Amino acid sequence: MKTYSTAASLRAALNVGKRAGKTVAFVPTMGNLHEGHLRLVRRARQYADIVVVSIFVNPLQFGANEDLSNYPRTLAADKEKLFAEGAQFLFLPQVDEIYPEGMDSHTKVSVPELSEGHCGANRPGHFTGVTTVVAKLFNIVQPDTAVFGEKDFQQLSVIRKMVRDLCMPIDVVGVATARAADGLALSSRNGYLSPEQRQIAPILHRVLQECREAIACGYDSYCKLEQHARTSLIQAGLEADYFNICDGRTLRPVTADTEEVVILAAAKLGTTRLIDNVTLNVNSSTDWGMLAAN
Template identity: 55%
Template sequence: MRTLSDIAELRQALGQARRQGQRIGLVPTMGNLHPGHIALVEAARARTDVVVASIFVNPLQFGAGEDLDAYPRTLADDQAKLAAAGCDLLFTPTSTTLYPQGLEAQTRVHVPVVSEGLCGASRPGHFDGVATVVAMLFNLFQPDLACFGEKDRQQLAVIRKLTADLHFPIDIVGVPIVRADDGLALSSRNGYLDARQRAQAPALYRNLCQARDALQAGEPHDTVLRDTLARLSAGGLAPDYLELRRADDLSPVTDATRDAVLLAAVHLGPARLIDNLTVSLPR
């Protein structure tokens, strides 16, 4: 696996692959990789000829008081994991490389509607930062396909809309959530949890499963959401939000909605945990 940090070298390497008629699959990450990231690489590997990844802790998507400085940076370990998973090329730019005029002068991409509410309400400007760097990476790599995890369901919806609205000729592949044996969705931020908090964390998934089953059994939405919020709080998980949205575009559910998604974010110690489950609503 080659590791590059220079844009000109990246374009040269990918140009050679394109001239050979090879399909390119992209996996953008912020590093500190876990099996959920490796599942993205494996999904790209199964669908393309050349798998490329990026590691960049993007300052544009961190708000005031968030964990930009504390976010774990584990490049050597990440390189070993990517190489073992079959990644062909890794791009590791600096902030100066991608934002040479500084963050304040940087052109930004805003994806309306789908960026609003949920994590967008709790983290103002976050999805503008995500959309900006993803659009930039799409331009730099010009992949045929890009893989993103379904754990970040709103982010995936933002990227799908960005890709459609800006006419990027890229297939966006959503890869299912990878979970620990106790159900906790894998996340780099799980490393912030101490042993006691780590033991509490799977209650998020258990409560979402209980809520999903109740919704699919026809129980009223408002009642299910209210009861689930109460159980989360009682279990030491401070809810940020718990919402039921349409699965296709994350718009509010209606009486006609059948395919839905239950989305939640909670605070536990220093970590903010997110998760989601698809729900088949009865007629």
């Protein structure tokens, strides 16, 4: 595995393979890699000849009171894991390589509507930070395929729309969320949890599953389901941020045209913010007149 810290050096190396007709898959990360990230690398290997992974803790997507300075950085361990998984290129830029004139004066890429609710509602500027850095990384790497986890369903949706809207010739692949044995979605931020909090954290996924099962069984009052779920989280010791039942394509309320329902949730446990989601395919036999009205 070769490591590059500048866009010019990475591009020069990749161009050698591209001229030989090799395809490129890209996995952007912020490091502190766990099994979820490694699954993305494995999937990327299935799609292309060359796998590029980036590690960049992007300051533009962190709010003023968020954990940028404390975000876990484990570069030595990350390199070992990527080498073992067969990644050929690691892009490891510094902040001034990505934002040479500073973040305030840098061109921003924003995706309206999809980025405005859910996580976007309580983290102003977050998704603009994400789409700006991802667009820039895409332009640097110029991959055929880019691989992302489905844990952050909204982020994946926003990136897919950005790619479509800006006519980027990139296939964006989503990979199912990697979970611990008790259902907790793997996340770099799980390391912040105390042992007691770690026992509570899986309740978020449990409540999501219960909500999905209720919908699958025909329960048609979405507002009541959301309220019940938020109450369950609070009673378990989690601070509910949002718990929203949505159309999986628009991330807006379910309508008669909805083909996939996604249930999006975020909650705080101490200072740690957890996010998760589950999805449910719906069929034409469902009484959508009743569902859309609730």
